[in-house]
Amino acid sequence: MTQLQRRKIPDAAIARLPVYLQILNNLAAANVLRFSSDELAALAGVNAAKVRKDLSYLGSYGTRGVGYEVTYLTHQIKRELGLMREWNVVVVGAGNLGCALAKFDGFLSRGFPVIAIVDNDPKKIGRTTSSLTVGDVKDLKSIVRDEKISIGVITTSAASSQAAADALVEAGITSILNFAPVVLSTPSSVSVRSVDLGVELQILSYFEQMRLETGGKSENAPQLNSAGAR
């Protein structure tokens, strides 16, 4: 393999790496030094061969007969995912969800500090929520530039979400996490991941319905989301 080019990791594997990483953090906290693919597989709820294959995309970082080192592999996964640094985040939409996410510990603790929050509603602009003052979406461009923001999170209403996306793109953002139940249209150079909480419940509804109809005999497919961004 030519050295320079980055390995092409399958989307499905990319989506699992953060899960492995989370588990490695827990192992480290429990002072575990080493683990085998079997152990990680059990903790992640997947097949051991899949763990080995996923990790092999990073390189050959295990030791046969022994396993993988927690700290070393943690480092490698973080490197691959681009987590050796922090990525600043701006939240667009200062409603319930937006404010909750701005305070949300799970962003900061994983290296994604929410640096700014903006809205287009004059009634919300200027309010303060957890040490952040709601800015004007019109100022997005300068905020993104001045605060070196890399990722935009859209928590507006469905109706405003496309405008929010347009504003983010215009401001130079190339990674968007969208919570509005809308398929955004953006240039192909921008990565978009959409989390539609309604969709999640509707999928559960399908299986619940199934269970009622079949009297609970239905088997459950494994839950796995693929990576990839549009």
Place this chain on the structure above:
Amino acid sequence: MTQLQRRKIPDAAIARLPVYLQILNNLAAANVLRFSSDELAALAGVNAAKVRKDLSYLGSYGTRGVGYEVTYLTHQIKRELGLMREWNVVVVGAGNLGCALAKFDGFLSRGFPVIAIVDNDPKKIGRTTSSLTVGDVKDLKSIVRDEKISIGVITTSAASSQAAADALVEAGITSILNFAPVVLSTPSSVSVRSVDLGVELQILSYFEQMRLETGGKSENAPQLNSAGAR
């Protein structure tokens, strides 16, 4: 095909049906009566053949040369997903995210009213948030029974999430939406979907990193999450 048995719809297709449904709602709101697979494909950002195949799993509800009827197909998708009725929801964990979700319009409007919210922290129990009083997680069983709750949403800390899941299962819940960054262990008869917001950002981070390394030349795979629940 024997009539009684429910069609087996691929996970990937199940995950797309709610997206189509959302778009159909928008079309209906715009007084559109009919649409072709090409049109829906464009709106959903997918391939037209995929749309036709996905819809064909529901039955043969289109008309060749014409397309599909918005209201009729809406009905069929809702029937298939089990959305002809409401499913009551309980939120476990009355922190920022839990309270925001309890108020969140996107749940109620899609047929998933949040009927109760519980916590294990005495300081939070008894507080009121948007017409709901925080209950005690110890009372989960009776709450689930009395309020006919079908779905549990976990918004606790990572540390408490497994206990929350156990409590939900113990209370008879068979569908769980988990926001804690933990791989829950539950009986196989329970459907679990996990939404880890940190993971979503970490996936974006990967592509952002990639873009930096390759000078923006990287192509983007389409974002698609499969259904399925564990």
Place this chain on the structure above:
DNA sequence: AGGGCTTAGTGCATTAATTCACTAAGTCAA
């Protein structure tokens, strides 16, 4: 030093998902 044991890495078969490209079935205009 050697043999048995453990476990990573991987080629290959299998399964799932996607997409192509064709066929069937309808509309509409003349």
Place this chain on the structure above:
DNA sequence: TTGACTTAGTGAATTAATGCACTAAGCCCT
């Protein structure tokens, strides 16, 4: 009524993902 046109439905090819089962390496005990 016929022929041109549109579009759903689907068999089959392709691509992606998974998981088995084997091989290669390293450790440890005697």
